[in-house]
Amino acid sequence: MGLAEKYLPRYTFEDYRKWKGDWELIEGIPYAMAPSPFGVHQQVLMEIGRQILNQVKRCKNLCYVYPELDWIIDEETVLRPDLIVTCKKVEKYLKETPEVVFEIVSKSTAQKDEQLKFLIYEREKVDFYVLVYPSIKKLRVFSLKNEKFEKIFEGDEGSFKFTLKNGCSFTLEIGELFRE
Secondary structure: OHEEEEEOOOOOOOHHHHHHOEEEEEOOEEOOOOOOOOOOHHHHHHHHHHHHHHHHEEEEEEEEEEOOOOEEOOOOEEEOEEEEEOOOOOOOOOOOOEEEEEOOOOOOOHHHHHHHHHHHHHHHOOOOEEEEEOOOOOOEEEEEEOEEEEEEEEOOOOOEEEOOOOOOOEEEEEHHHOOO
């Protein structure tokens, strides 16, 4: 640990709840979220949610789709993924590991999404981590195998089928995500 890091104040979920604006809390350190996303980000997010929601509604074992929901990992770590799929009903905050996490990557979020959040989601045993790149119209899907993420798909066309542990499944039509 560097000297500066040693003297940084540490914050908790109780502090986080009082803050104005959009923040994430990672191991006691606050991170300001990027300004309001551009239209392309929101369009891709809504299309992912629409595709998944239309399919998981038919699952015998209920699953839910939540955009930008706070996930309280512990007292010092609160993340707000762009979109999650979980097979647990959430009342206020997510407190259990979701099955699938989507992050829509931009220049301003790439380092945090591809490195820091990647390691946290892997540590928390998220079954699927999906990085969505609107600028290059590409999707990367990682699956947890032997407690490590393994890239199982990278592409800009076709479809990808997710099968969850409870038997629920959904397919993303990749071309539809980036329709203009």
